[in-house]
Amino acid sequence: MSEFWLISAPGDKENVQALERMNTVTSKSNLSYNTKFAIPDFKVGTLDSLVGLSDELGKLDTFAESLIRRMAQSVVEVMEDSKGKAQEHLLANGVDLTSFVTHFEWDMAKYPAKQPLVSVVDTIAKQLAQIEMDLKSRTAAYNTLKTNLENLEKKFMGNLFTRTLSDIVSKEDFVLDSEYLITLLVIVPKPNYSQWQKTYESLSDMVVPRSTKLITEDKEGGLFTVTLFRKVIEDFKTKAKENKFTVREFYYDEKEIKREREEMARLLSDKKQQYGPLLRWLKVNFSEAFIAWIHVKALRVFVESVLRYGLPVNFQAVLLQPLKKSSTKRLREVLNSVFRHLDEVAATSILDASVEIPGLQLNNQDYFPYVYFHIDLSLLD
8 A cells, every 4th residue: 555654652661662553563564664754853942833733734734745646647748648657757857756755764964953843844835836836837838749740640639621631642643833724632431532533533624634633531531633714613622522522722832831830840859858857856855855745744743742742842753555455454453542641631731622723733634642644655546
């Protein structure tokens, strides 16, 4: 499973034993794979400041997860490939996401723990905001190019009735620059090829004999040329329609055809040039954003643990990976049983339980006797 539960309990002797009991029960019952989750000691500040930070971190957590999900989806869209291929590019520090989370170490160089918590949170928030801004501008430019290319490609798709013919016909297929003659393109159903050959010269007066030629065909029919005098165009169209032959409105314009082909070549070239740099940017910055997100999770555990368990700071964080979707209910029951004694402490050690305070989430449906945060790595679902 790509789901993780990040929990914490007080670090005193009684609760260390409770954690050991939890590890024993979950291991024997094959409920989860558990690892310690190391979080450094931060400058705590006041409890009031922690309550404010708790609320801010909750919003930052939501924003960070939304950002990495958008970036993961952008990788899929840019690669125009299966999710399996895209997943190979979604790494953190060069390793898969599960390995990064289960072996998490706080990045002291990037987010110094000696700084005030507010400064650490501000650094991460600014980093994620910059990544989002760059993501919007880079993907917008690429998507505009992609849309223009797709719109042009659509003109070259479809059947003979709807698609452009500029890539099918050539200058030699037409009588050009004639005051009297014109070459028309006619779509003939496949079953009617023989009828066309027998009758096209007599559909109207002034049709040039033996002037028809099959240019191309699809599943339904073929595209034929026919040359005739300009003054009988309308009469020929009418008679052709009566015989289930369709005249395509198309006039050979060498400049327009050249422009269209050059535009297609330019868009394909631009897309190819942008593809590599954009994919590399997404890979690098997805990694940065994901790493920042897990640091936010660590900060949330720290802040919530101090608010729940009080000072001095003394708690143990553990990362649980449920092994089966079907056993998550049982795992939750084990945790609630092992840490039931914390409920009274969590509700009364800081504030009266009836007071709703951001960060404590006492009235929230995800409230448990222990600190709990969820991590979902199924970013492409």
